[in-house]
Amino acid sequence: MYIFNCRKAKREMSDNAAKFKFLFMFGAAVLILLYYFVSLHFRKLKYRKIAEGLRAEYQSQGSFKTGEITGSNNGRKYTIATEDTGHGRGSSNWTTISINCANKGIRLQMEGGFFKTFPNWKYAFTTGDRKERVFVTEITLQNWFVPLEEKYKLQVQGLFQEIALLQHDLLKKGHLKIQRDQISFTTQGVLKNAEAASQTISLLTNVADRIESTPIA
Numbered sequence: 001m002y003i004f005n006c007r008k009a010k011r012e013m014s015d016n017a018a019k020f021k022f023l024f025m026f027g028a029a030v031l032i033l034l035y036y037f038v039s040l041h042f043r044k045l046k047y048r049k050i051a052e053g054l055r056a057e058y059q060s061q062g063s064f065k066t067g068e069i070t071g072s073n074n075g076r077k078y079t080i081a082t083e084d085t086g087h088g089r090g091s092s093n094w095t096t097i098s099i100n101c102a103n104k105g106i107r108l109q110m111e112g113g114f115f116k117t118f119p120n121w122k123y124a125f126t127t128g129d130r131k132e133r134v135f136v137t138e139i140t141l142q143n144w145f146v147p148l149e150e151k152y153k154l155q156v157q158g159l160f161q162e163i164a165l166l167q168h169d170l171l172k173k174g175h176l177k178i179q180r181d182q183i184s185f186t187t188q189g190v191l192k193n194a195e196a197a198s199q200t201i202s203l204l205t206n207v208a209d210r211i212e213s214t215p216i217a
Contacts, residue, residue: 050069056078099184100208105216110124119153170199178211
């Protein structure tokens with residue numbers, strides 16, 4: 001009888017521990033979701049205010065996304081979007097401001113390191129075919145970012161010489177990408193205020209004007 005009662009007590013303790021673990025995990029998940037939605041709500045309010053400061057339009061994208069800001073500057077349309085990546089401690093926010101541009105030259109990508117010690121060609125790329133070896137097979141990745149060729153470096157340096165000097169603190173914090181139909185600048189974190197957004201938009205407008213007048217080709 002004593003042995004039976006001990007086994008019963010152990011089973012009850014085990015069941016109670018399992019229930020406690022489930023309730024703890026459920027409660028933690030609810031708190032994380034609550035924190036996310038509260039933060040997202042305040043971020044949306046902030047972005048609406050920033051849109052007003054830019055005289056732009058805020059566009060909602062549902063309950064699970066920050067939404068976008070769209071507007072125009074000197075006849076160029078721009079978009080501001082923030083994406084959440086990852087989950088938990090590994091999560092992060094990335095904000096991209098993009099502006100339309102008719103680029104007739106090569107596509108470019110400059111990481112922050114290119115402007116930090118301008119010009120650091122280790123962080124300058126264009127697009128092309130890149131070969132990678134997978135086990136015993138060699139595959140070709142098309143339209144992949146590859147190191148900038150020597151023949152383009154003088155033109156690229158001339159394009160960014162003045163901009164790198166005037167906007168050094170901003171450029172070294174993000175990734176500048178010049179595509180066929182748009183130019184974008186991506187930084188980690190959410191948008192701070194209308195003034196910071198306006199500074200980046202002006203920068204991209206300047207780059208777009210230069211690219212269209214003197215394409216890198």
